[in-house]
Amino acid sequence: MLKILIPTLMLFPTTWLVTPKWLWTTTTAQALIIATTSLTLLNWNSETGWTSSNPYLGTDPLSTPLLVLTCWLLPLMILASQNHISSEPISRQRTYITLLTSLQLFLIMAFGATEIILFYIMFEATLIPTLIIITRWGNQTERLNAGTYFLFYTLAGSLPLLVALLILQKELGSLSMLIIQYMQPAPLCTWADKIWWAACLIAFLVKMPLYGAHLWLPKAHVEAPIAGSMVLAAVLLKLGGYGMMRMIIMLEPTSKDLAYPFIILALWGIIMTGSICLRQTDLKSLIAYSSVSHMGLVVAGILIQTPWGFTGAIILMIAHGLASSALFCLANTNYERLHSRTLLLARGMQAVLPLMATWWFIANLANLALPPLPNLMGELVIITSMFNWSSWTIILTGGGTLITASYSLYMYLMTQRGPVSTSIMAIEPSHTREHLLMALHLIPIILLMLKPELMWGWCF
Amino acid sequence: MAARLMRILSAWSRVRLGSVPGARFVSQALSPGAAGSTAVHSDDHGHVEVSLYEKNRDFHGFHKDPQVDVWNMKVAFFFGISVAIVIGGTFVHYLPDHGMRQWARREAERLIKEREAEGIAVLDGNYYDSSKIILPSAGDEE
Numbered sequence: 001m002l003k004i005l006i007p008t009l010m011l012f013p014t015t016w017l018v019t020p021k022w023l024w025t026t027t028t029a030q031a032l033i034i035a036t037t038s039l040t041l042l043n044w045n046s047e048t049g050w051t052s053s054n055p056y057l058g059t060d061p062l063s064t065p066l067l068v069l070t071c072w073l074l075p076l077m078i079l080a081s082q083n084h085i086s087s088e089p090i091s092r093q094r095t096y097i098t099l100l101t102s103l104q105l106f107l108i109m110a111f112g113a114t115e116i117i118l119f120y121i122m123f124e125a126t127l128i129p130t131l132i133i134i135t136r137w138g139n140q141t142e143r144l145n146a147g148t149y150f151l152f153y154t155l156a157g158s159l160p161l162l163v164a165l166l167i168l169q170k171e172l173g174s175l176s177m178l179i180i181q182y183m184q185p186a187p188l189c190t191w192a193d194k195i196w197w198a199a200c201l202i203a204f205l206v207k208m209p210l211y212g213a214h215l216w217l218p219k220a221h222v223e224a225p226i227a228g229s230m231v232l233a234a235v236l237l238k239l240g241g242y243g244m245m246r247m248i249i250m251l252e253p254t255s256k257d258l259a260y261p262f263i264i265l266a267l268w269g270i271i272m273t274g275s276i277c278l279r280q281t282d283l284k285s286l287i288a289y290s291s292v293s294h295m296g297l298v299v300a301g302i303l304i305q306t307p308w309g310f311t312g313a314i315i316l317m318i319a320h321g322l323a324s325s326a327l328f329c330l331a332n333t334n335y336e337r338l339h340s341r342t343l344l345l346a347r348g349m350q351a352v353l354p355l356m357a358t359w360w361f362i363a364n365l366a367n368l369a370l371p372p373l374p375n376l377m378g379e380l381v382i383i384t385s386m387f388n389w390s391s392w393t394i395i396l397t398g399g400g401t402l403i404t405a406s407y408s409l410y411m412y413l414m415t416q417r418g419p420v421s422t423s424i425m426a427i428e429p430s431h432t433r434e435h436l437l438m439a440l441h442l443i444p445i446i447l448l449m450l451k452p453e454l455m456w457g458w459c460f
Numbered sequence: 461m462a463a464r465l466m467r468i469l470s471a472w473s474r475v476r477l478g479s480v481p482g483a484r485f486v487s488q489a490l491s492p493g494a495a496g497s498t499a500v501h502s503d504d505h506g507h508v509e510v511s512l513y514e515k516n517r518d519f520h521g522f523h524k525d526p527q528v529d530v531w532n533m534k535v536a537f538f539f540g541i542s543v544a545i546v547i548g549g550t551f552v553h554y555l556p557d558h559g560m561r562q563w564a565r566r567e568a569e570r571l572i573k574e575r576e577a578e579g580i581a582v583l584d585g586n587y588y589d590s591s592k593i594i595l596p597s598a599g600d601e602e
Contacts, residue, residue: 021523021525021528022528024522024523024532025522025523025528025531025532025535025536028532028535028536028539028540029535029536029539032536032539032540032543032544033539033543035544035548036539036543036544036547036548039544039548039551039552040551042552042555042558043555043556044558044559045555045556045557045558045559045560046560047559047560061559072544075539075540079536082521082522082523083521086523086524426511428511428513429513431519431520431521431522432520432521432522432533433520433521433522433533433536434521436533436536436537436540436541439541440540440541440544440545443545444545447545447549450553451552451553451558453558453559453561454552454558456559458559
């Protein structure tokens, strides 16, 4: 763990001490070295779950893929931001990279935490750099509203979580995940117990987001600059999923009845947000709602608490993280050229930028869950497990798959096919940087097809 | 092909510059506050957005200084592709049996072969040997 944390900490002096000319080169290089080092965490050759050299930070097959995803995303964020930040004064550029690095640090400690309170503190701490990135570097006036929604939705959900954790600490004596996994879950009899159960999960349900509490997400994703959108879509949503998987292990067995409304909300959310995608005029908003849709499937998979449900949830979280971040990067390439996110403006781009059209194609195929990409594998595993739980869910999940394919195809056809928009006079050719960015997003998805057991978690 | 495209594009931009002074190569079709759009850019000086390709034909998208641009590109590709994906991918490929799944399969097959050779049941419903469990008789102690 320290071999990842210390280089990430040292990214702070790098950012502030290196000469302005070489700032982006050195930070990209260092972030990529950290990402390569994080691959060593994937080593899991024992049958026991946790791997830790100390009682405070450890990894297990659930947190490892998410940790690697987090570490992989920092260089991608730096690559993506390089262009739009380059016009700012150098100290602001350094501040921006510092914010990204601090976010990375909090996320690594959150996923590596073995103590639930440390996880909670890091979960809250990630809000601050993200809020600063959205409200300071967002492009429209709506960014203030977006930041407010983002901050207060998450805080309102997580304050009950703090109370619930303190109650749990008093009852059990320890909140270390290494110990709690062996403790008997207490039956929930009184109303207060049931509220405690809800308090444990609501913070993560808001973060995922669950359909009813998802209003912060389209705002935050749309108003954030590209690095903010990438980290939100790829990692911060998965913090919610990870937290839910950790907490729900100690909450069963009585969760079966209490989870019903949330499972139904999640499934209904897949259909609803998918349908909203088909009506979107704003490209980033479309991708944001598609994130809600995919995460609805993950929420449903986690809440039914079966081994396949958990496995499917982890696979879908990793695959969606990479695919969604890729789509936001593509939307940003359009935005940097046209300064608008409207779908209609960027029509027929295949004729203008054919190489970028290839990336659009592959990213959209990943989003619509094309076999044999892991996106489909995760979805299939969750859908199968939900069918086993209740046969009626196949209507909603099947319909959701259909709608996902429709809006992904819609997004591809609207941006790439059709007549070139007559309002576009001169589009700058695609940069090598943008092609590298897309390759670094999509090659890992393809490589994960070859060794999917890295994502199967500890249940499979 | 790409060079020809660049020449056509730069010729177009020069024509535009000549006809309308201070023209902007940014879409002006939207009004501010419309859903999903951004405010229209208005530059007081009437400056046009100049593509960095004009000064540096081999712009890679990293930095306006051509030397830094090339080095940044080389560093990003080297550490991103050659180190992280190729070497990292090879490392991950050769990691030992992840989660002991292949071992579990081999062990199961070995045990099945062993038990079938001995003629005993392959799998027993009870985890513990039921003959070794001593239960207190019912109604003895309350």
